[in-house]
Amino acid sequence: MKKIVLTVIAVVTLFSCQSDNSETPDFAATTVAKRACASDDVLKSKMAADPNLAARMNQIEDFTQKALLTGRIVNGKIQIPVIVNVLYRTTAENISTAQIQSQIDILNEDFNAQNADFNSVPALFSGVKANVGISFVLEAIYRKATTKTSWGTADAMKSTTTGGINPTSPTSKMNLWVCTIGGGILGYAQFPGGASATDGVAIDSKYIGDTGTAVYPYNLGRTATHEVGHWMNLRHIWGDANCGSDLVSDTPTHNTSNYGVPAYPHYSTCSGNQVEMTMNYMDYTDDRGMYMFSNGQKSRMAAIFLSGGSRAGFRL
Numbered sequence: 289m290k291k292i293v294l295t296v297i298a299v300v301t302l303f304s305c306q307s308d309n310s311e312t313p314d315f316a317a318t319t320v321a322k323r324a325c326a327s328d329d330v331l332k333s334k335m336a337a338d339p340n341l342a343a344r345m346n347q348i349e350d351f352t353q354k355a356l357l358t359g360r361i362v363n364g365k366i367q368i369p370v371i372v373n374v375l376y377r378t379t380a381e382n383i384s385t386a387q388i389q390s391q392i393d394i395l396n397e398d399f400n401a402q403n404a405d406f407n408s409v410p411a412l413f414s415g416v417k418a419n420v421g422i423s424f425v426l427e428a429i430y431r432k433a434t435t436k437t438s439w440g441t442a443d444a445m446k447s448t449t450t451g452g453i454n455p456t457s458p459t460s461k462m463n464l465w466v467c468t469i470g471g472g473i474l475g476y477a478q479f480p481g482g483a484s485a486t487d488g489v490a491i492d493s494k495y496i497g498d499t500g501t502a503v504y505p506y507n508l509g510r511t512a513t514h515e516v517g518h519w520m521n522l523r524h525i526w527g528d529a530n531c532g533s534d535l536v537s538d539t540p541t542h543n544t545s546n547y548g549v550p551a552y553p554h555y556s557t558c559s560g561n562q563v564e565m566t567m568n569y570m571d572y573t574d575d576r577g578m579y580m581f582s583n584g585q586k587s588r589m590a591a592i593f594l595s596g597g598s599r600a601g602f603r604l
């Protein structure tokens with residue numbers, strides 16, 4: 289009850305508008321010189337008529353306060369806390385904090401149209417190249433020495449029972465495992481909707497960041513950009529099938545994955561014969577060949593963070 293009273297006061301304060309001198313006089317307050325803004329009167333009568341309104345406004349206030357307190361929404365944008373879990377046998381695998389930070393910096397550049405090569409996007413795609421507007425903050429690094437030479441893609445690195453490291457708060461923090469994966473795999477991600485115990489992204493220690501152990505041509509941190517794209521629900525641009533669909537309308541249909549750095553323009557032989565967007569992060573080119581997300585991809589990513597979305601936990 290006390291909380292509701294406090295909320296009503298807070299809400300009234302929130303809705304009280306600046307008195308505008310051009311406003312017509314409030315007839316209900318003829319004997320009082322001060323004018324009242326109608327918003328609070330209207331709110332009071334609506335609260336009297338609707339017993340659930342105060343509770344709903346309370347929830348909105350709770351949400352607002354939590355979002356402000358945890359700082360996860362910065363300038364109206366989502367900020368993702370990142371937990372990095374390093375598993376190493378050799379000293380090279382125990383990558384430096386500087387190398388980890390270089391990866392966080394690259395994610396921030398690539399997801400905010402701050403990458404130096406963003407202006408290399410061809411004019412044909414300049415209308416759809418996106419500033420995704422999601423940022424990343426390194427929150428903690430956990431390191432563990434092991435005897436394993438490679439970890440594979442069956443999530444062994446994500447559990448202490450298999451010698452790995454359990455994720456930290458996976459419904460509100462993005463967990464990144466850095467280890468030797470093996471089998472020519474640069475990295476892999478879990479899509480939204482999977483089990484929280486295995487949620488996150490695994491990146492091979494030779495393909496993370498742009499310094500230290502990072503190896504050409506995957507030495508610009510784009511493996512993580514690509515995998516975080518999957519973690520945010522993006523499919524491969526070729527739709528994992530010949531002329532398949534990536535469920536995004538502003539990306540052209542590709543025949544299949546592209547490698548190396550294709551010469552521009554590279555035409556598809558799928559219906560429409562569009563110029564392929566080989567410079568998209570969700571293709572398979574070398575790191576220096578990928579430098580954009582599209583607006584359609586941005587919308588798909590944003591959707592999972594909405595309230596009711598699969599990663600809504602990242603908002604509070």
Ligand code: ARG
Pocket residue numbers: 472473474475476506510511512514571572573574575578
């Ligand atoms: N999962 C893909 C692989 O392991 C990642 C490709 C990333 N591409 C890149 N240029 N970094 O092959």
Ligand code: ZN
Pocket residue numbers: 514515518524
């Ligand atoms: Zn992929």
Ligand code: CA
Pocket residue numbers: 533534535536537538539540541
């Ligand atoms: Ca498409």
